[in-house]
Amino acid sequence: MKKIIATWIFWTCLTVPAWAGVELEGFLWLLTPQGNASVGIDGLQGTKVDLKNDFGYEDSKIVPGLRFVFGNTHQGVLSAFQLKASADHTINRTVRFGQNEFNINERISSAIELTVLQGFYRFNIGPELFHGGLLAGAEYISVSAEASSPRLGKVRGNVDTGMILIGAFAEANPLSFLRIRGSLMAGTFDIGDVSASYLDMEFTALAFIFSGFHAGLGYRHIGVDAKHTNLPVEIDLSFSGPIFYVGFEW
Numbered sequence: 001m002k003k004i005i006a007t008w009i010f011w012t013c014l015t016v017p018a019w020a021g022v023e024l025e026g027f028l029w030l031l032t033p034q035g036n037a038s039v040g041i042d043g044l045q046g047t048k049v050d051l052k053n054d055f056g057y058e059d060s061k062i063v064p065g066l067r068f069v070f071g072n073t074h075q076g077v078l079s080a081f082q083l084k085a086s087a088d089h090t091i092n093r094t095v096r097f098g099q100n101e102f103n104i105n106e107r108i109s110s111a112i113e114l115t116v117l118q119g120f121y122r123f124n125i126g127p128e129l130f131h132g133g134l135l136a137g138a139e140y141i142s143v144s145a146e147a148s149s150p151r152l153g154k155v156r157g158n159v160d161t162g163m164i165l166i167g168a169f170a171e172a173n174p175l176s177f178l179r180i181r182g183s184l185m186a187g188t189f190d191i192g193d194v195s196a197s198y199l200d201m202e203f204t205a206l207a208f209i210f211s212g213f214h215a216g217l218g219y220r221h222i223g224v225d226a227k228h229t230n231l232p233v234e235i236d237l238s239f240s241g242p243i244f245y246v247g248f249e250w
Contacts, residue, residue, distance in 0.1 A: 025247030056089025098155030132170030
C-alpha cells in the first residue's frame with residue numbers, strides 16, 4: 001500500500017497540468033422542462049400538477065449561461081444560468097394551486113423559473129492526455145412555479161436555498177484539436193422547513209477552431225427536488241437536452 005501511495009504522489013508531481021490557466025465559456029442549453037409541482041396554502045397540500053399533461057410544457061427552451069475556470073492543478077469554477085419558461089393550457093381536471101381552485105376546462109397560464117449559481121474548487125491531476133479529479137463547493141438555487149387564470153388571478157410558490165456540492169470530473173485530449181469532458185455533481189440540503197436535492201450531469205466534446213478559441217456540443221441533465229413544508233410547496237423537476245459551448249482560454 002505504501003508503495004502504491006508513493007507512486008501516486010510521484011506521478012502527480014510529474015504530471016502537473018500545463019494547459020491554459022483561465023477559461024471563459026458561454027453556453028446555450030436547449031432543454032425540455034419535465035416533472036411536477038404542487039403549491040398549497042395554510043398547511044393544506046395542493047394538487048400535484050404535471051408540467052406536460054396539466055400545464056402544457058412540450059416545447060424546448062433555450063437557456064443561456066456562463067462558466068469561468070481559473071487555475072491549473074488547483075482550480076476555481078464559477079457558473080450561472082437562469083431558466084424562465086411559460087405555457088398556456090386548458091386543464092382537463094380540477095387543480096388546487098395555492099388559494100386558487102381551477103375548474104376543469106379552464107384556461108391556465110403558468111410559469112416556472114430556475115436560477116442556479118455555482119462556485120466550487122477542483123483538484124485537477126494527470127497529464128494533458130487524460131486528467132481530472134474531485135470537486136467541492138457551494139450552490140445557490142431558486143426554483144418557483146406559478147399559475148393564473150382571468151377568473152382567479154395569479155398564485156406563486158417558490159423555494160430558495162443554498163447547498164454544498166460534491167462531485168468528480170474528467171477530461172481527455174485524444175487529438176490536438178479535440179477535448180472530451182464529463183462531470184457529475186450532487187448536493188442536498190435539509191434544515192428547518194426547507195429541504196432540497198440537486199443532481200447535475202454533463203458530457204461534452206469540444207473542437208479547437210484556432211488558438212485559444214473552442215466550440216463544442218454536449219448533453220446536460222439537471223434534477224431538482226425542493227420542498228417547503230410550512231407552505232407547503234413541493235417541486236420535483238428535471239431539465240435535459242443538448243448544450244452548445246463557445247469559449248476562450250489563455
